[in-house]
Amino acid sequence: MSGYIARKGPMVFSNLGRWAYNLSGFNQYGLHRDDCLYEDDDVKEAIRRLPRKLYDERNYRILRALHLSMTKTILPKEQWTKYEEDVKYLEPYLNEVVKEREERDDWNKVH
Template sequence: MTVAPSLAAGVAKRPWLMKLLTPIASWYTNAAGYRQMGLRADDLISEEDETVLKALSRLPARESYDRIYRIRRAQQLSLQQKILPKAEWTKAAEDQPYLSPILEQLAAEASEKTALDTLTILKKN
């Protein structure tokens, strides 16, 4: 799995751009609707990739259980065509990445492995 390029660092360096884009980002996150189902952003990452499966295996047991619970509850709500009561929506403070850091670590490990596997040894004359 390749990590998508991010503009976050460039935006963070420019306070005026951050001030301009923060309301748009907030609106977009709310419009996505996953928080109304009790999900977190990392719950939306598909489990079809081998790297994601490896990252999921590295999750602590409690975090893994919570992820499965949130996904199953959201599926049930989707089947019933309902959303959670507003008090149970995922709040912005709770929507912290828990899988993305592990995926970044796996990507770094893979690039390091590739670098070491393609290492060439030069002999001195």
């Protein structure tokens, strides 16, 4: 019985994650999760560090989503961002920014 639960565990989280992802609606505009992050100082710095290609792709998705929102339309279903294909492209840059900020904060506490 416990083997059954262990195998079902990841599937349950995957199904729940997929449900929440689709419920959010941003994928209907072709956006990725990282396109929707609140832009605090850390996120702004991570965006600044993006390679030009990722930065341009992000801006295109956001501008397209704004246009769709203003026209009160969504993309055809085959163009929606799929849960399995959504890449957290900003995460490595954001992790680096947060780590640097925490190191600076720690250093400033000591000195």
